[in-house]
Amino acid sequence: MLPQLLLVLLGALALTIVSFRRGWQAPLVLAVTGAAVSFVPGLPRLELPPDVILSVVLPPLLFSTTTDFSWRGFVRRWRSITDLGVLLVVVTTAVVGAVAAWAVPWLGLGTALVLAAVVSPPDAVTAVAIGGRLGLPARVLTTLKGESLVNDAAALTLFSTATAAVAGTETVIGNPVLFFLFEAVGGVLVGALLGRAVHAVRTRLWNPANMTALAVLTPFTAYAVGEALEVSGVLAVVAAGFALSRRSVRTVYATRIAERDAWHLLDVLLEAFVFAYLGLQFRFLLQDALEGGSSLPALAWASAVVLLAVVVVRVAWVTGGGLLMRRLLRGRFSPGGRHYSAREDLVIAWTGMRGVVTLAAAAGIPERTASGEPFPHRADLQVLAFAVAVGTLLLQGSTLPALIRRLRVEAPEEREWLEQQRERARELASRTARKELSRARDEAQDPVDRRVAELVLQRAEQLAALRAAESAEDEDAAEGRRAARTGVQLRRRMIGAQREALVGAQEDGAVAEEAVRELLEQLDLDEAALSQRSSPRL
Numbered sequence: 001m002l003p004q005l006l007l008v009l010l011g012a013l014a015l016t017i018v019s020f021r022r023g024w025q026a027p028l029v030l031a032v033t034g035a036a037v038s039f040v041p042g043l044p045r046l047e048l049p050p051d052v053i054l055s056v057v058l059p060p061l062l063f064s065t066t067t068d069f070s071w072r073g074f075v076r077r078w079r080s081i082t083d084l085g086v087l088l089v090v091v092t093t094a095v096v097g098a099v100a101a102w103a104v105p106w107l108g109l110g111t112a113l114v115l116a117a118v119v120s121p122p123d124a125v126t127a128v129a130i131g132g133r134l135g136l137p138a139r140v141l142t143t144l145k146g147e148s149l150v151n152d153a154a155a156l157t158l159f160s161t162a163t164a165a166v167a168g169t170e171t172v173i174g175n176p177v178l179f180f181l182f183e184a185v186g187g188v189l190v191g192a193l194l195g196r197a198v199h200a201v202r203t204r205l206w207n208p209a210n211m212t213a214l215a216v217l218t219p220f221t222a223y224a225v226g227e228a229l230e231v232s233g234v235l236a237v238v239a240a241g242f243a244l245s246r247r248s249v250r251t252v253y254a255t256r257i258a259e260r261d262a263w264h265l266l267d268v269l270l271e272a273f274v275f276a277y278l279g280l281q282f283r284f285l286l287q288d289a290l291e292g293g294s295s296l297p298a299l300a301w302a303s304a305v306v307l308l309a310v311v312v313v314r315v316a317w318v319t320g321g322g323l324l325m326r327r328l329l330r331g332r333f334s335p336g337g338r339h340y341s342a343r344e345d346l347v348i349a350w351t352g353m354r355g356v357v358t359l360a361a362a363a364g365i366p367e368r369t370a371s372g373e374p375f376p377h378r379a380d381l382q383v384l385a386f387a388v389a390v391g392t393l394l395l396q397g398s399t400l401p402a403l404i405r406r407l408r409v410e411a412p413e414e415r416e417w418l419e420q421q422r423e424r425a426r427e428l429a430s431r432t433a434r435k436e437l438s439r440a441r442d443e444a445q446d447p448v449d450r451r452v453a454e455l456v457l458q459r460a461e462q463l464a465a466l467r468a469a470e471s472a473e474d475e476d477a478a479e480g481r482r483a484a485r486t487g488v489q490l491r492r493r494m495i496g497a498q499r500e501a502l503v504g505a506q507e508d509g510a511v512a513e514e515a516v517r518e519l520l521e522q523l524d525l526d527e528a529a530l531s532q533r534s535s536p537r538l
Helices: 002-022 026-037 050-067 071-076 078-103 109-119 124-134 138-167 176-202 208-228 233-245 253-280 282-291 296-329 342-349 356-363 378-397 400-407 412-443 447-459 462-471 477-508 513-533
Strands: none
Touching: 002 026, 002 253, 026 253, 026 282, 026 378, 050 138, 050 208, 050 233, 050 253, 050 356, 071 078, 071 138, 071 513, 078 109, 078 138, 078 296, 109 138, 109 296, 109 356, 109 378, 124 138, 124 400, 138 176, 138 233, 138 342, 138 356, 176 208, 176 233, 208 233, 208 253, 253 282, 253 356, 253 378, 253 513, 282 296, 282 378, 296 342, 296 378, 342 400, 356 378, 412 447, 412 477, 412 513, 447 477, 477 513
16 A cells, blocks of 8 residues: 555645646646546555544644744634634534535435535635735735634534534533533643643754654644544644744744744645545545445535535625624724725635545545444545535636736735834844844953954844955954854844844734744744854855
């Protein structure tokens, strides 16, 4: 099986690279290509156990989303995020479940609710990428990112509850509603505690490789501990991710750089694998469904009805709620506000593409119930989930760029506000740097140290200071080398002071987290450049 998995992964990565260069939707290309390849005569079936998908693929994907998400942005938009990420997921599961039970009567309401939970969470990756490229307002992008994070957790918790009910699995609480609440609260508590514990360990480590390895293991641990305690492993992963991401500014700069690269790598590989994997399952799933008594016309009809229900519920919820909110609040703009313009609501309503979480959850439907019987209509559910994911990518993903361009969704007041926040962050960093360098110059006892500090202070730029130190007409070469080392030390000192000032301002709410994050990333790169500069190899 290992050679087959490697071939799938390599092929998926190759298609992802081609899609990126051509400007295509990589998830759509992977799913459609995989489905087409699955009809190749003699192609063997590659099927992983359902628990592998849920416990190995989903945790790092969910965790990585938290590492690149602004906590303050989440707090600022929490009403919109909760509305879309929790309430809309519950409504979608209920409505789509009822529609699926009517359109596919052989499923039954319980199994239809499993399907509805699988298809309820949109994936914002494509929408955010398109919106960021076309200039969507930051508040819309923040809401979409937050929704994607929260709705995954909510939908998968609903999925586990509905699956346990259909499979007859014994749970710690018999009532499904109370069990859902127990899972949600327990998962958050487990994740938050684990995240704080991991952070406490990381503060005592200095090796970036060890710290990154610990971070990569955290989502798997959170999921496993949560599931062992019969609470939501998914919410445990999300809570642990938030707990660590909020404290990441306190870690070593090299760790933050290494972790960003590690999560981006895992995202690309795992998302590509999931879309290709379920695409390759399509012919076999279709055969299983047909052998189970379903017909091709009935599956096509059911796919169309469920797809339509998924799209309509989101459009109605977002546009209707937006209209009500604007009437109540009279459309006044506030950077921390919770309402949007009518055009922004239309864009948000149309960003309902289903993605990797839907496909992974579909693949994670258990094969058998607690009694040992086959899980009812498992193949039907997976075919329908695949059809909904591909359908939303085709219908909404392909038309979203044109919709954004036509609506000309812009927010000049928000851009002005965010630019002001960036300017405040830059001014704070610059002011802190000058103050720290002035203090270093005044404290310097050695004439060379004082001179280098003066040069760095005047230029406020590490490379310029080093060039000045290196080009100084020193009669002693050792003195020039010592001056260069002093310049590096001063720059590191300045960066440390800047980082502390920016983090303090962020925690106090004096400067927006988005603006602080941008400058912190630049400081990380500056410090990395200094490390290379002072390396013995150079």
